[in-house]
């Protein structure tokens with residue numbers, strides 16, 4: 338019995354998760370997968386009512402599941418940073434989900450803003466480090482609110498943290514067995530301490546992977562290459578902050594925020610799957626958001642837990658619906674209603 342924790346979260350989170358669960362139910366039925374879900378009300382409303390983001394013991398409880406399925410966090414009435422750090426980052430860090438896996442794949446039938454590029458050219462994966470960098474929350478203020486104010490936000494990189502995510506990316510390049518190429522993206526021309534550690538670690542770990550071609554690109558140039566020559570990429574490995582930024586660009590390259598999904602992976606523990614978009618408050622409750630990203634996250638979840646047939650069915654259903662032309666525009670408000678897209682994919686499954 339597969340045990341899945343569900344955190345719908347804020348804004349459009351609940352409505353896209355509802356569609357994801359519809360597709361999960363259809364796939365489980367078709368592939369004969371037994372599963373059980375437990376829903377958690379973590380998010381902005383709970384925080385506003387109780388003052389609490391994650392209750393005591395929540396991480397230990399989440400650690401008991403086979404996987405976690407998350408919608409989105411971020412509430413217009415809650416100051417930025419509270420839910421993001423105490424809910425989303427608390428789970429990523431607390432469950433040591435050190436890989437943030439973000440596929441950038443253009444499905445046939447999906448519009449891309451990049452002229453002359455299609456599904457053949459746009460198919461790569463970003464492996465974003467997920468537990469270090471500026472995200473650790475080290476820093477502070479002195480002389481707060483005065484003209485002399487100093488603010489620091491420290492980027493932390495450890496040898497262990499760097500090595501494990503780079504090794505994961507090499508393994509992935511091998512497993513994908515496509516171009517067998519791993520591109521490290523950094524800013525080692527300026528961040529001469531932290532990213533020097535990345536460069537050295539990449540070179541050392543790379544010696545264990547003679548079959549994988551090693552490539553390097555600075556993050557600024559990467560933004561340019563992702564638009565100009567996306568076909569150069571197979572697997573990218575990068576730091577937490579850069580990975581966050583380039584995957585929103587990657588989302589657009591693959592058709593928009595409506596379709597980009599991710600997995601927060603702890604290869605030895607419990608992983609969490611979510612669309613990469615946020616709570617998009619202006620679309621909340623309107624049945625206008627595209628649930629495809631949340632559905633793609635279900636596909637990644639099923640694949641990760643080894644429900645291969647169910648995952649394949651979802652992937653094929655997503656591809657079929659997209660190829661059918663029934664969703665000519667993936668963007669919120671222009672795509673068919675949220676619930677109809679869920680129905681389409683569930684039926685195709």
Ligand code: NAD
Pocket residue numbers: 349353408409410411412421425594595596611612613614615616617618626627628630667668669
């Ligand atoms: P956002 O991703 O919520 O929305 C930005 C825009 O992307 C939307 O206006 C919409 O045009 C598009 N979009 C988002 N989801 C879509 C969908 N399902 N279908 C179609 N289009 C979609 O980013 P934001 O406005 O910068 O942030 C809003 C809140 O979400 C903030 O509180 C932020 O901190 C939070 N956030 C959370 C996550 C997460 O939970 N992983 C990720 C990003 C942002």
Ligand code: IPM
Pocket residue numbers: 421422425426581613615
């Ligand atoms: C994402 C989001 C998060 C991040 C925020 C909400 C903490 O932007 O999942 O990409 O920066 O990782």
Ligand code: MN
Pocket residue numbers: 581582585613
């Ligand atoms: Mn982001």
